Amino acid sequence: xxGVTQTPRYLIKTRGQQxxxxxxxxxxxxxxxxxxxxxxxxxxxxxxxxxxxxxxKGNFPGRFSGRQFSNSRSEMNVSxxxxxxxxxxxxxxxxxxxxxxxFFGPGTRLTVL
Amino acid sequence: GENVEQHPSTLSxxxxxxxxIKCTYSDSAxxxxxxxxxxxxxxxxxxxxxxxxxxxxxDQRIAVTLNKTAKHFSLHITETQPEDSAVYxxxxxxxxxxxxxxxxxxxxxxxxxxx
Numbered sequence: 001x002x003g004v005t006q007t008p009r010y011l012i013k014t015r016g017q018q019x020x021x022x023x024x025x026x027x028x029x030x031x032x033x034x035x036x037x038x039x040x041x042x043x044x045x046x047x048x049x050x051x052x053x054x055x056x057k058g059n060f061p062g063r064f065s066g067r068q069f070s071n072s073r074s075e076m077n078v079s080x081x082x083x084x085x086x087x088x089x090x091x092x093x094x095x096x097x098x099x100x101x102x103f104f105g106p107g108t109r110l111t112v113l
Numbered sequence: 114g115e116n117v118e119q120h121p122s123t124l125s126x127x128x129x130x131x132x133x134i135k136c137t138y139s140d141s142a143x144x145x146x147x148x149x150x151x152x153x154x155x156x157x158x159x160x161x162x163x164x165x166x167x168x169x170x171x172d173q174r175i176a177v178t179l180n181k182t183a184k185h186f187s188l189h190i191t192e193t194q195p196e197d198s199a200v201y202x203x204x205x206x207x208x209x210x211x212x213x214x215x216x217x218x219x220x221x222x223x224x225x226x227x228x
Contacts (some may be wrong), residue, residue, distance in 0.1 A: 033215065042119075042220035043157070043202060056215045090156065101147070102216065104156040 002027065004093050004105035012111045018079040021108045025072050025093030031055075032074040033102065034066060037088040046089075049074050050096070078110075086112045115140060115207040119219025126193050127227055134222045136203035137185040143205040146179060146186045147216070152199045160201075161188070193226045200224070 005024045013019050025032050034046040045058040049068035066076040072093070078085055088109050092102035116139045126132050138146075147162035163170045163177045163186065170177050174193075179186040190197055200223050204216040 035218075040220070043218040045215050045217065048215050056209070058215075101159050101162070104149075104158070106156050 004091060004103050006089075006091055006105040006108050008108060009106065010109045010111075012113065013081050014113050015081055015083060017081050018077065019081060019110060020075055020077045021089055021091075021110075023074045023076075023091035023093075023105055025074070025091075026103055028095070029093035029103070030072055030096055031094045031100070032068060032072065033092045033094075034074070034076050035090045035092065036060070037090055037107070038086075043090070046076065081112045083112050086110060115217045117203060117205050117217045117219045119203050119222060121222060122220065123223045123225070125225045125227060128193060128195060130193055132188075132190045132193055132197070132224055132226075134188045134201055134203070134224075135185060136187070136205075136219050137183075138205040138217075139184070140205065140207055141184065142208040143184075145206055146177065147204050148175075148177060148188050149202045149204065149218075150199045151202065151221075157202060190224075193224075195226050195228065198224055198226045 007022045031050045033048040035043040047057045047066050048055050052068045063079045068074045088107045090104050090107045092104045094100040094102045119136045144165040149157040150160045151157040161172050161175050161177050163179050174191050176189045200221045202221050203219040207215050207217045
Protein backbone atom coordinates (compact mmCIF):
# COMPACT_ATOMS: atom_id res chain seq x y z
CA UNK A 1 0.00 0.00 0.00
CA UNK A 2 1.24 3.46 -0.80
CA GLY A 3 1.76 5.67 2.23
CA VAL A 4 0.33 9.07 2.98
CA THR A 5 1.56 11.68 0.54
CA GLN A 6 1.62 15.44 0.85
CA THR A 7 2.24 18.12 -1.72
CA PRO A 8 4.08 20.33 -2.01
CA ARG A 9 6.94 19.34 0.27
CA TYR A 10 8.29 22.87 0.58
CA LEU A 11 6.71 26.27 0.19
CA ILE A 12 7.97 29.81 0.59
CA LYS A 13 5.38 32.54 0.81
CA THR A 14 5.24 36.15 1.93
CA ARG A 15 3.03 37.70 4.57
CA GLY A 16 -0.51 38.29 3.44
CA GLN A 17 -0.53 35.57 0.81
CA GLN A 18 -2.58 32.42 1.03
CA UNK A 19 -1.53 28.81 0.61
CA UNK A 20 -3.19 25.45 -0.08
CA UNK A 21 -1.66 22.18 1.04
CA UNK A 22 -2.77 18.77 -0.16
CA UNK A 23 -2.86 15.36 1.53
CA UNK A 24 -3.62 11.98 -0.03
CA UNK A 25 -4.39 9.32 2.59
CA UNK A 26 -3.68 5.64 2.47
CA UNK A 27 -6.19 3.84 0.28
CA UNK A 28 -9.20 2.85 2.36
CA UNK A 29 -8.54 5.37 5.11
CA UNK A 30 -11.41 7.76 5.60
CA UNK A 31 -10.17 9.94 8.45
CA UNK A 32 -7.63 12.68 7.78
CA UNK A 33 -6.20 14.86 10.53
CA UNK A 34 -3.96 17.92 10.15
CA UNK A 35 -1.29 19.06 12.58
CA UNK A 36 1.03 22.02 12.84
CA UNK A 37 4.50 21.21 14.16
CA UNK A 38 6.82 23.90 15.43
CA UNK A 39 9.95 23.55 17.59
CA UNK A 40 8.99 23.25 21.23
CA UNK A 41 5.25 23.12 20.55
CA UNK A 42 4.91 19.52 19.54
CA UNK A 43 2.03 18.54 17.32
CA UNK A 44 -0.83 20.99 17.45
CA UNK A 45 -4.13 19.64 16.17
CA UNK A 46 -5.75 21.71 13.43
CA UNK A 47 -8.77 19.67 12.32
CA UNK A 48 -10.01 16.23 11.36
CA UNK A 49 -12.16 15.22 8.43
CA UNK A 50 -14.22 12.12 7.86
CA UNK A 51 -16.52 11.48 4.90
CA UNK A 52 -16.11 15.06 3.71
CA UNK A 53 -17.20 16.45 7.08
CA UNK A 54 -15.11 18.28 9.62
CA UNK A 55 -15.54 16.32 12.85
CA UNK A 56 -13.31 18.30 15.13
CA LYS A 57 -11.34 21.51 15.10
CA GLY A 58 -8.41 22.72 17.16
CA ASN A 59 -7.77 26.15 18.57
CA PHE A 60 -6.57 27.91 15.46
CA PRO A 61 -7.94 31.13 13.94
CA GLY A 62 -10.43 31.07 11.11
CA ARG A 63 -7.61 31.76 8.63
CA PHE A 64 -6.98 28.03 8.80
CA SER A 65 -9.55 25.98 6.94
CA GLY A 66 -9.77 22.63 5.27
CA ARG A 67 -11.90 20.28 3.28
CA GLN A 68 -12.10 16.67 2.24
CA PHE A 69 -13.14 15.26 -1.08
CA SER A 70 -15.17 12.16 -1.85
CA ASN A 71 -11.97 10.16 -2.47
CA SER A 72 -10.78 11.11 1.06
CA ARG A 73 -8.07 13.43 -0.22
CA SER A 74 -7.88 16.53 1.90
CA GLU A 75 -6.67 20.07 1.52
CA MET A 76 -5.97 22.74 4.04
CA ASN A 77 -5.83 26.43 3.31
CA VAL A 78 -4.22 29.26 5.22
CA SER A 79 -5.21 32.77 4.24
CA UNK A 80 -3.51 36.05 5.08
CA UNK A 81 -0.28 34.34 6.07
CA UNK A 82 1.63 35.57 9.11
CA UNK A 83 5.26 35.01 10.04
CA UNK A 84 4.13 32.74 12.88
CA UNK A 85 2.52 30.36 10.42
CA UNK A 86 5.96 29.10 9.44
CA UNK A 87 5.93 25.46 10.45
CA UNK A 88 5.84 21.87 9.30
CA UNK A 89 2.28 20.87 8.45
CA UNK A 90 1.62 17.18 8.82
CA UNK A 91 -1.41 15.24 7.83
CA UNK A 92 -2.25 11.80 9.14
CA UNK A 93 -4.76 9.26 7.95
CA UNK A 94 -6.50 6.47 9.81
CA UNK A 95 -9.22 3.95 9.05
CA UNK A 96 -12.19 5.63 10.66
CA UNK A 97 -11.37 7.22 13.95
CA UNK A 98 -8.60 9.56 15.02
CA UNK A 99 -7.80 7.05 17.74
CA UNK A 100 -7.09 4.25 15.30
CA UNK A 101 -3.42 4.09 14.35
CA UNK A 102 -2.55 7.27 12.52
CA PHE A 103 -0.14 7.19 9.61
CA PHE A 104 1.64 10.45 8.97
CA GLY A 105 2.67 11.99 5.71
CA PRO A 106 6.13 13.53 5.18
CA GLY A 107 4.80 17.02 5.82
CA THR A 108 4.86 20.32 4.02
CA ARG A 109 7.48 22.78 5.25
CA LEU A 110 5.97 26.27 4.99
CA THR A 111 8.18 29.32 5.37
CA VAL A 112 6.56 32.74 5.55
CA LEU A 113 8.84 35.69 4.85
CA GLY B 114 -9.93 19.10 29.46
CA GLU B 115 -7.77 17.85 26.67
CA ASN B 116 -4.31 18.12 28.09
CA VAL B 117 -1.51 15.60 27.76
CA GLU B 118 1.57 16.49 29.74
CA GLN B 119 4.86 14.83 28.86
CA HIS B 120 8.13 14.73 30.83
CA PRO B 121 11.01 15.19 30.49
CA SER B 122 11.36 17.45 27.47
CA THR B 123 14.93 16.24 26.92
CA LEU B 124 16.65 13.07 28.06
CA SER B 125 20.24 12.02 27.59
CA UNK B 126 21.33 8.46 28.39
CA UNK B 127 24.39 6.37 27.71
CA UNK B 128 24.14 3.51 25.28
CA UNK B 129 22.90 0.42 27.07
CA UNK B 130 21.06 2.33 29.79
CA UNK B 131 17.29 2.52 30.12
CA UNK B 132 15.11 5.52 29.31
CA UNK B 133 11.71 6.34 30.74
CA ILE B 134 9.28 8.97 29.46
CA LYS B 135 6.11 9.79 31.34
CA CYS B 136 2.78 11.27 30.30
CA THR B 137 -0.34 12.26 32.15
CA TYR B 138 -3.74 12.86 30.60
CA SER B 139 -6.85 14.64 31.78
CA ASP B 140 -9.77 12.97 30.00
CA SER B 141 -10.86 10.01 32.09
CA ALA B 142 -12.69 8.59 29.05
CA UNK B 143 -9.40 8.08 27.20
CA UNK B 144 -8.82 4.41 26.43
CA UNK B 145 -6.06 4.34 23.82
CA UNK B 146 -2.50 5.53 24.34
CA UNK B 147 -0.06 5.47 21.44
CA UNK B 148 3.59 6.45 21.33
CA UNK B 149 5.18 7.92 18.23
CA UNK B 150 8.85 8.24 17.34
CA UNK B 151 10.06 11.01 15.07
CA UNK B 152 13.60 10.83 13.81
CA UNK B 153 15.27 13.98 12.60
CA UNK B 154 13.74 15.14 9.33
CA UNK B 155 11.26 12.28 9.20
CA UNK B 156 7.59 11.78 9.87
CA UNK B 157 6.26 10.50 13.23
CA UNK B 158 5.74 6.75 13.27
CA UNK B 159 3.80 4.62 15.74
CA UNK B 160 6.11 2.42 17.80
CA UNK B 161 3.76 0.98 20.40
CA UNK B 162 0.29 1.56 21.78
CA UNK B 163 -1.77 0.31 24.69
CA UNK B 164 -5.48 0.11 25.34
CA UNK B 165 -7.05 0.57 28.71
CA UNK B 166 -7.92 -3.07 29.26
CA UNK B 167 -4.25 -3.91 29.89
CA UNK B 168 -1.70 -2.44 32.26
CA UNK B 169 1.47 -3.21 30.34
CA UNK B 170 2.56 -4.10 26.85
CA UNK B 171 6.02 -5.06 25.62
CA ASP B 172 7.61 -5.25 22.23
CA GLN B 173 11.25 -6.29 22.36
CA ARG B 174 13.16 -3.43 24.01
CA ILE B 175 10.20 -1.10 24.40
CA ALA B 176 7.31 -1.31 26.83
CA VAL B 177 4.44 0.88 27.85
CA THR B 178 2.72 0.88 31.23
CA LEU B 179 -0.64 2.38 32.02
CA ASN B 180 -2.15 3.48 35.33
CA LYS B 181 -5.74 4.49 34.63
CA THR B 182 -6.45 5.44 38.23
CA ALA B 183 -3.64 7.96 38.25
CA LYS B 184 -4.19 8.83 34.56
CA HIS B 185 -0.62 8.36 33.53
CA PHE B 186 1.30 6.13 31.15
CA SER B 187 4.99 5.66 30.50
CA LEU B 188 7.32 4.51 27.76
CA HIS B 189 10.28 2.37 28.78
CA ILE B 190 13.20 1.69 26.47
CA THR B 191 15.80 -0.80 27.69
CA GLU B 192 19.33 -1.36 26.39
CA THR B 193 19.22 1.90 24.47
CA GLN B 194 21.08 2.17 21.18
CA PRO B 195 22.16 5.21 19.14
CA GLU B 196 19.31 4.59 16.68
CA ASP B 197 16.86 5.21 19.52
CA SER B 198 17.85 8.88 19.42
CA ALA B 199 14.73 10.76 18.29
CA VAL B 200 11.79 12.77 19.57
CA TYR B 201 9.08 10.67 21.20
CA UNK B 202 5.46 11.78 21.48
CA UNK B 203 2.74 10.30 23.63
CA UNK B 204 -0.93 10.85 22.78
CA UNK B 205 -4.40 10.23 24.11
CA UNK B 206 -7.83 10.61 22.49
CA UNK B 207 -10.02 13.51 23.46
CA UNK B 208 -13.70 12.83 23.79
CA UNK B 209 -16.50 15.23 23.14
CA UNK B 210 -20.15 14.30 23.44
CA UNK B 211 -19.08 10.72 24.02
CA UNK B 212 -17.15 10.43 20.76
CA UNK B 213 -13.38 10.37 20.36
CA UNK B 214 -12.53 12.47 17.37
CA UNK B 215 -8.94 13.53 17.81
CA UNK B 216 -5.67 12.59 19.39
CA UNK B 217 -4.03 15.08 21.70
CA UNK B 218 -0.25 14.85 21.65
CA UNK B 219 2.25 15.60 24.36
CA UNK B 220 4.93 18.19 23.64
CA UNK B 221 7.57 15.57 22.95
CA UNK B 222 10.76 14.24 24.55
CA UNK B 223 14.05 14.54 22.75
CA UNK B 224 16.03 11.40 23.58
CA UNK B 225 19.77 11.45 22.96
CA UNK B 226 21.67 8.18 23.31
CA UNK B 227 25.38 8.80 23.68
CA UNK B 228 28.18 6.31 23.07
